[in-house]
Amino acid sequence: MKEERKHKKAKKYGMVIDLDKCTGCGACMVACMAENNVPFRADESDKLLSITWMRVYKLTNGEPFPKTDVCYLPRPCMHCEGHGGHSPCVSVCPAIATDYSAETGIVSQIYTRCFGCRYCMASCPYHARYFNWWDPVWPDGMEKYLSPNVSPRMRGVVEKCSFCFHRYQLAKEKAFMEGRREVDEDEYQTSCTQACPAGAITFGDLNNPRHAVYKKKKDPNAFRLLERLGTNPKVYYLSSREWVRWAGDNYLADEGKLKKAMHHG
Amino acid sequence: MKICRRSFLSFLIGGAAGTTISPLPWKVTDDLSIWTQMWPWTPVPEDGEISYVNSVCTLCPGGCGITVRKINDRAVKIEGMKGHPVNDGGICILGLSGLQLLYGPTRVKTPLKRMGKRGQGRWEKISWDDAVSEVAKKLGDLRSKGQSHNVGFISGSDRGTTPLLLDRFLTVYGSPNLMRMPSILDSYELTLYLMQGVRALPGFDLENADFVLSFGSGIIDGWGSPVRMFKANSNWCSAGAKVIQVEPRLSNTAAKSDKWIPINPGTEAALALGLAHVIIEKSLHNPVFVSKFSVGFNDWKRLVLNNYDPDSVAAITGIDKTTIVTLAREFARASKPLAICGRGRGNTPGSLDEFMAVHALNALVGNINKKGGVWAVTETDYVNWPEPEMDATAAAGMQNERLDGAGSKKYPFTRCLLNRFPAAIDSGKKYPLEALFVVGANPLYSMPDSKAVKKAFDKIPFVVSFSSYMDETAQNADLILPNHTYLERYEDVPTPAGLTKPVIGLSKPAVEPQFNTKHFGDVIILTAKALGGNLADAFPWDSYETCLKETLGDKWKTLVAEGYWSDPDFRAPAWETSFDTPSGKFEFINSDTGLLPQFTPVKIEGDKESYPLVLIPYDSIRLASGFIGDPPFVIKTVEDTVLKGKDVFVELNSKTARAQGLREGQYAMLNTPKGKANVRIHLFDGIMPGIVALPRGLGHAAYDKYLADKGVNLNELIGPVEDHASGMDAAWGIRVKLSKA
Amino acid sequence: MDSALIPKGVKRCPLWQFVLFVGAVGVVLLWGVYAMLLCWIKGLNQTNMNDFYGFALWIWADLTVIALGGGAFFTGLLRYIFGKEVLKNIINYAVLIGFICYSSALLILAYDVGQPLRGWFIFWHANVHSMLTEVAFCLTCYFGVLTIEFIPLILENRLINRVRFFHHLGHNMHEIMAVFAATGAFLSFFHQGSLGGVPGVLFGRPFAFREGLFIWPWTFFLFTWSAAACGPCFTILITKITEAVTRKKLVKDDAVELLAKISGWMILTYIIAKTIDTLYWATVTVPSKGFALEFFYSNNPLYGYWILFAEIVICGFVPAAILIFKKGRKNPVTLWIAVILAVVGVCLNRWAMVLQVMAAPVLTFESWVMYFPSWQEIATTILPVAYGIILIAIAHRYLPVFPNEPELNPLETIIAEEQEPEEAEAEPLVDQEQELKPAEA
Numbered sequence A: 001m002k003e004e005r006k007h008k009k010a011k012k013y014g015m016v017i018d019l020d021k022c023t024g025c026g027a028c029m030v031a032c033m034a035e036n037n038v039p040f041r042a043d044e045s046d047k048l049l050s051i052t053w054m055r056v057y058k059l060t061n062g063e064p065f066p067k068t069d070v071c072y073l074p075r076p077c078m079h080c081e082g083h084g085g086h087s088p089c090v091s092v093c094p095a096i097a098t099d100y101s102a103e104t105g106i107v108s109q110i111y112t113r114c115f116g117c118r119y120c121m122a123s124c125p126y127h128a129r130y131f132n133w134w135d136p137v138w139p140d141g142m143e144k145y146l147s148p149n150v151s152p153r154m155r156g157v158v159e160k161c162s163f164c165f166h167r168y169q170l171a172k173e174k175a176f177m178e179g180r181r182e183v184d185e186d187e188y189q190t191s192c193t194q195a196c197p198a199g200a201i202t203f204g205d206l207n208n209p210r211h212a213v214y215k216k217k218k219d220p221n222a223f224r225l226l227e228r229l230g231t232n233p234k235v236y237y238l239s240s241r242e243w244v245r246w247a248g249d250n251y252l253a254d255e256g257k258l259k260k261a262m263h264h265g
Numbered sequence B: 001m002k003i004c005r006r007s008f009l010s011f012l013i014g015g016a017a018g019t020t021i022s023p024l025p026w027k028v029t030d031d032l033s034i035w036t037q038m039w040p041w042t043p044v045p046e047d048g049e050i051s052y053v054n055s056v057c058t059l060c061p062g063g064c065g066i067t068v069r070k071i072n073d074r075a076v077k078i079e080g081m082k083g084h085p086v087n088d089g090g091i092c093i094l095g096l097s098g099l100q101l102l103y104g105p106t107r108v109k110t111p112l113k114r115m116g117k118r119g120q121g122r123w124e125k126i127s128w129d130d131a132v133s134e135v136a137k138k139l140g141d142l143r144s145k146g147q148s149h150n151v152g153f154i155s156g157s158d159r160g161t162t163p164l165l166l167d168r169f170l171t172v173y174g175s176p177n178l179m180r181m182p183s184i185l186d187s188y189e190l191t192l193y194l195m196q197g198v199r200a201l202p203g204f205d206l207e208n209a210d211f212v213l214s215f216g217s218g219i220i221d222g223w224g225s226p227v228r229m230f231k232a233n234s235n236w237c238s239a240g241a242k243v244i245q246v247e248p249r250l251s252n253t254a255a256k257s258d259k260w261i262p263i264n265p266g267t268e269a270a271l272a273l274g275l276a277h278v279i280i281e282k283s284l285h286n287p288v289f290v291s292k293f294s295v296g297f298n299d300w301k302r303l304v305l306n307n308y309d310p311d312s313v314a315a316i317t318g319i320d321k322t323t324i325v326t327l328a329r330e331f332a333r334a335s336k337p338l339a340i341c342g343r344g345r346g347n348t349p350g351s352l353d354e355f356m357a358v359h360a361l362n363a364l365v366g367n368i369n370k371k372g373g374v375w376a377v378t379e380t381d382y383v384n385w386p387e388p389e390m391d392a393t394a395a396a397g398m399q400n401e402r403l404d405g406a407g408s409k410k411y412p413f414t415r416c417l418l419n420r421f422p423a424a425i426d427s428g429k430k431y432p433l434e435a436l437f438v439v440g441a442n443p444l445y446s447m448p449d450s451k452a453v454k455k456a457f458d459k460i461p462f463v464v465s466f467s468s469y470m471d472e473t474a475q476n477a478d479l480i481l482p483n484h485t486y487l488e489r490y491e492d493v494p495t496p497a498g499l500t501k502p503v504i505g506l507s508k509p510a511v512e513p514q515f516n517t518k519h520f521g522d523v524i525i526l527t528a529k530a531l532g533g534n535l536a537d538a539f540p541w542d543s544y545e546t547c548l549k550e551t552l553g554d555k556w557k558t559l560v561a562e563g564y565w566s567d568p569d570f571r572a573p574a575w576e577t578s579f580d581t582p583s584g585k586f587e588f589i590n591s592d593t594g595l596l597p598q599f600t601p602v603k604i605e606g607d608k609e610s611y612p613l614v615l616i617p618y619d620s621i622r623l624a625s626g627f628i629g630d631p632p633f634v635i636k637t638v639e640d641t642v643l644k645g646k647d648v649f650v651e652l653n654s655k656t657a658r659a660q661g662l663r664e665g666q667y668a669m670l671n672t673p674k675g676k677a678n679v680r681i682h683l684f685d686g687i688m689p690g691i692v693a694l695p696r697g698l699g700h701a702a703y704d705k706y707l708a709d710k711g712v713n714l715n716e717l718i719g720p721v722e723d724h725a726s727g728m729d730a731a732w733g734i735r736v737k738l739s740k741a
Numbered sequence C: 001m002d003s004a005l006i007p008k009g010v011k012r013c014p015l016w017q018f019v020l021f022v023g024a025v026g027v028v029l030l031w032g033v034y035a036m037l038l039c040w041i042k043g044l045n046q047t048n049m050n051d052f053y054g055f056a057l058w059i060w061a062d063l064t065v066i067a068l069g070g071g072a073f074f075t076g077l078l079r080y081i082f083g084k085e086v087l088k089n090i091i092n093y094a095v096l097i098g099f100i101c102y103s104s105a106l107l108i109l110a111y112d113v114g115q116p117l118r119g120w121f122i123f124w125h126a127n128v129h130s131m132l133t134e135v136a137f138c139l140t141c142y143f144g145v146l147t148i149e150f151i152p153l154i155l156e157n158r159l160i161n162r163v164r165f166f167h168h169l170g171h172n173m174h175e176i177m178a179v180f181a182a183t184g185a186f187l188s189f190f191h192q193g194s195l196g197g198v199p200g201v202l203f204g205r206p207f208a209f210r211e212g213l214f215i216w217p218w219t220f221f222l223f224t225w226s227a228a229a230c231g232p233c234f235t236i237l238i239t240k241i242t243e244a245v246t247r248k249k250l251v252k253d254d255a256v257e258l259l260a261k262i263s264g265w266m267i268l269t270y271i272i273a274k275t276i277d278t279l280y281w282a283t284v285t286v287p288s289k290g291f292a293l294e295f296f297y298s299n300n301p302l303y304g305y306w307i308l309f310a311e312i313v314i315c316g317f318v319p320a321a322i323l324i325f326k327k328g329r330k331n332p333v334t335l336w337i338a339v340i341l342a343v344v345g346v347c348l349n350r351w352a353m354v355l356q357v358m359a360a361p362v363l364t365f366e367s368w369v370m371y372f373p374s375w376q377e378i379a380t381t382i383l384p385v386a387y388g389i390i391l392i393a394i395a396h397r398y399l400p401v402f403p404n405e406p407e408l409n410p411l412e413t414i415i416a417e418e419q420e421p422e423e424a425e426a427e428p429l430v431d432q433e434q435e436l437k438p439a440e441a
């Protein structure tokens, strides 16, 4: 009975990414592209035009040889909750083409609703949103691998990480067919989480004490990106390195000695 | 009716108002917006029945289990196979992109015969019958002229039924010239043979080690079986195992390690011996192993104590003395220490000294064939075909010394020396090569000193590629007999690199062959049958599939059902039975040859005056550098500080850059004794001053627009350096000059 | 040839000259139209925008023309609501300029969005939380108001006015213009404000973000204020340019001076508010997000403190000072300087609030990204300018835009000088009296 009531609590899907484990291998990036029919072009080296729902950043501590250090930081959409679901991007979209789900905490993106004003991109400090500047074109024959679960986007609309929402839908359908109300932790996992060979990504319901993320997010080494802005992101990071934790947000010079080393290096 | 101005204007206004009120504009507007949602040029993937095929990825030696998700007859996603002994659900960036290779534009869709000049790209489509009879005719002619040994084969692998069919074919045909692409496995195998007397694969019990000392091995940069290495690395992270990375550049592996120790490149063996010095001097070594299960220790000990004291080693390696001493102590005192070597991904076999020195470190702490240590893993013997009959021609052909000199008096224990092959062809001293066949390898791209390799190829009258993709070698061949890709064919995958337990994987056709390709195994069988005689007799199977089923016997069922077979009872032999040397013990000094762990500097090409800097290659998991080029998804992940447009960046310490007057992003000319290239500068302080680092895996001339003409192929700038002991390529870099472009 | 269309009592250049001029500007217009078609057919890859610069030149142009078009609502407000009668001599032109600015703004939006055919979703699926929704609604409504305000002027064309229906329509519309002026002022207040809200609400972008009042960030009020302050300067500037081009005095000095004076005080109060806003932002808002002011002005090759100085001092306090003092606004040279500076000031402000916002990184591991527009963006941005010039040229030629013109440039002298034979052949007028009346009823 009590269990039932607990279940009714809204879900808040989120991630905890262990940066100590992340090797920067990029498997999460490709797992995402392969799962979500992300297009590609002959030259993808201009990162300001390259669609990568998941992008792995390379951070350096800015110290000279041999004290130099490097850390990789995978950045999906943070599925910001803001205050009361007012994510930076959701509140600005004039056409409700992106929305915050109170049921799952997932920030959706409706490609057929989006008319490409790009206001959401301007609002997102994480650069998690990508515009389809070109028509997506697959080399002849390669459309064969496109998944029917995620519709390819047309030119002129914005796209971003969906926390593989289609997987949630499929899992829910399956649970429903089996007469269950709830989707188990392992039934709904994102493509990047699944693929990560280092097991650096943990995904689950941040509100559910039985999910691994619940405990991990409380780790003393946990932090979120740009928390000070009030975006209230649902992606947490873990790092045992202080400079990495400092790199997660902006600080004034007098707020920390380490600051100078990494700020916008 | 007369249309006056007023009635005309009224008509216009009335019409406009009428149209606005009518549903027409709204309908049109709505339809137009709907049309944008299903533009006919935006594909709509067809839905259908979902199914899964478990198979094995062979895009690298990793041998990961994969699960291919299908919708009807289309493969739509590759995922790591849960529960597979190698990767347990994990997968790498390349494996994830496999479908882009399967369905990609680089596929060779049918057998092709060259029309124009070599490399011109003009091809004639031919039938499989014609293709096979052309090959059989060429081989038959050579054989009848007694020139069977003038045929060579370059193969990506020499393990598993397909390579063994090839081996059998060449034996019965009469050519000793089967060459496998080089890698650190060559050095490891030789080390195990020289020090333990066994022909075996090295296995590393990484999961159980608690102190990993890596001499430049790219643990998370593609070394060994990549996904397994990633997992091991994570486990160390959770379990608190210590990882020490010794290399001149802050690679990803170094960045993830607990301690990065920059070292003068090429001096790793000296460090290993310096550590041995401290361990021996402080008696920190395993007394049981050293006294009861080894020979030659005392002689070697003298050498080490005399020559490799921390001060001398500090001078050679550039690592300070206290670091050396501390490291030695930590290593020896750890409960399960493990030392590994082989730079980066392990493309270059390297200096045998280094492998023996590192292996000696493992021996000193007694972690040979122990939990958390180095194991010698013997090949699972499932290929038991009847010994083939050889006729006189074959016997005569096999009498010839190999073209590359492997197994010769100079290098008696080395099996392949592909690095010496271009020079051998070029000099034409031994005998000419009349025909060369290349399978599962792309030597024109992946062998050092591309110019020399190309020159050698130009001298061979008949070159055949079995590549599934239009790679550099295929592009320059006379005939292409495209193999099925790994997602379209059966193939057994023997124990992947570095595993401690024998595992056999089975690649299965996840989809029907997409084009008019043929399994390489079938091509061997067909060719043998076309040649007739002993050759036909040696290949009694009607197809490769029959051969494979028969060969695997009772394992076939397990393999089809589970996707892999592993030996649950496998244990590394105890020290008493581990060593197959004359003494039956571990040999610190090989009794046959006197080869022992020491430090003989490998001199790289170029003089200091003309070439003041040193170029070292580096590997990145995001750049496939051998077997296969980066598919579009993978190249998309390459950072813009590595590749921008068509330009590749070299990494340079900011101090060195300042001294050279070079700034971030600037164009520069990179000159080496082997060639030159236009590059851009990326300042990175995670690299020793005086060193220039260039990634492997770029600069392809072949494949498609998603990969070709991006950056520079490192192999055009570097040449092999022959190791004094093994003859294998031991080059760790080359001297260079960097000037403003 | 087209004399029948030309207002009574004014002199216009020969038709060939007019056609040549419009044709020349028309070429530029066509270039812009070609670029616009490229953007529509091939998509926004024709621009140099990217995933960092989702907003770029166009959005700047949009915000800017709307600010500059603010002269229309503010002059209307002064004229109709506050009863500044002298402004009747400039109100027509203010409305025309406003009309051009707002139609341009809508046009820019039509090619700025990635899916123009779905543009109407903004109304159909409106999100009440979005400043852009507010902008779209107010902008469209206000454009309607401007059109209504503009129509009577069109109806005053000599030929159209002959039609009785249009004549009365125009007359009646004049009667109720105060209602529209009031509506326009109200709508403008909100949409100018919501444009300010567009950057101001971006709480993920500390450079743009402003705290505020109720649901509105301070930029909401600052944008309205600055549009009211600088819009009239743009009206004056365009008037002065028109006068220079036509080599005629078109508006009486008292109208210009009054507008300039009010503008001066508006600019002064605005720039004081802007200074306070900047100080608060720099000392409270930005540090609370972990940024120091110098980060935004010294970490990149383009956006230095100069931009702040230029906007607030050179293009703020200086024109305010000039316009407030009689001497300053009466002297033609300083008046020119002042209105130009004020216009540049508001352009700079909108530039910073769009482009500098995009350029500045927020994640500590990203860096400043610079941007330069593609020719297609430049051509499409010049397109409205060409369109504006052409519309002004046509309106000036055929509509009684400047009620003072006949008075300030008596026809007799002109005729005496260079004879105008066609004038005599002109058709008899239906309503001679109405013809020469200024735009108010």
Ligand SMILES: Nc1nc2c(c(=O)[nH]1)N[C@H]1C(S)=C(S)[C@@H](COP(=O)(O)OP(=O)(O)OC[C@H]3O[C@@H](n4cnc5c(=O)[nH]c(N)nc54)[C@H](O)[C@@H]3O)O[C@H]1N2
Pocket: B058, B059, B060, B061, B062, B094, B155, B156, B157, B158, B159, B181, B183, B185, B189, B199, B200, B201, B202, B379, B440, B441, B495, B496, B497, B624, B625, B626, B627, B628
């Ligand atoms: N990313 C990436 N992936 C790659 C590649 C790449 O370049 N990049 N390369 C690809 C290529 S080309 C290949 S072929 C695979 C190779 O991958 P593997 O199949 O792993 O090949 P090796 O590890 O070289 O196998 C050689 C081993 O066979 C054993 N051996 C030697 N001689 C004999 C013998 O006579 N009998 C028996 N039973 N065993 C013997 C030795 O112990 C030796 O260690 O990896 C592929 N994967």
Ligand SMILES: Nc1nc2c(c(=O)[nH]1)N[C@H]1C(S)=C(S)[C@@H](COP(=O)(O)OP(=O)(O)OC[C@H]3O[C@@H](n4cnc5c(=O)[nH]c(N)nc54)[C@H](O)[C@@H]3O)O[C@H]1N2
Pocket: B060, B061, B155, B156, B157, B180, B181, B182, B183, B185, B222, B345, B346, B347, B439, B440, B441, B442, B443, B445, B446, B447, B466, B467, B468, B469, B470, B471, B482, B483, B484, B485, B486, B520, B624, B625, B626, B627, B628, B629
């Ligand atoms: N980076 C990297 N380098 C390695 C290794 C590694 O793991 N990583 N491993 C080392 C090892 S073990 C080896 S053996 C050598 C490999 O030898 P390499 O020097 O790497 O030879 P490749 O360039 O791999 O040539 C293989 C070619 O086979 C073709 N090919 C690809 N897929 C298929 C297929 O499914 N069927 C057939 N028939 N052909 C195919 C492609 O055209 C490809 O170019 O490289 C060594 N170097």
Ligand code: SF4
Pocket: A021, A022, A023, A024, A025, A026, A027, A028, A029, A056, A072, A074, A195, A196, A197, A198, A199, A200, A201
């Ligand atoms: S897949 Fe895992 S280890 Fe690799 S980059 Fe992504 S998070 Fe890091």
Ligand code: SF4
Pocket: A076, A077, A078, A079, A080, A087, A088, A089, A090, A107, A123, A124, A125, A126, A127, A128, A129, A160, A231, C204
């Ligand atoms: S990360 Fe960006 S796109 Fe994702 S919810 Fe937050 S603001 Fe929106």
Ligand code: SF4
Pocket: A092, A093, A094, A095, A096, A097, A098, A113, A114, A115, A116, A117, A118, A119, A120, A121, A157, A158
């Ligand atoms: S680009 Fe699309 S999702 Fe983003 S704000 Fe505009 S309509 Fe909404």
Ligand code: SF4
Pocket: A031, A032, A033, A035, A036, A053, A054, A076, A077, A160, A161, A162, A163, A164, A165, A190, A191, A192, A193
């Ligand atoms: S959660 Fe899904 S959509 Fe988001 S980055 Fe991972 S794979 Fe991509």
Ligand code: SF4
Pocket: B057, B058, B059, B060, B061, B062, B063, B064, B091, B092, B093, B094, B095, B096, B225, B226, B227
């Ligand atoms: S590591 Fe090698 S075998 Fe494993 S998935 Fe990647 S490419 Fe395939």
Ligand SMILES: [Mo]
Pocket: B061, B156, B157, B181
């Ligand atoms: Mo290989």
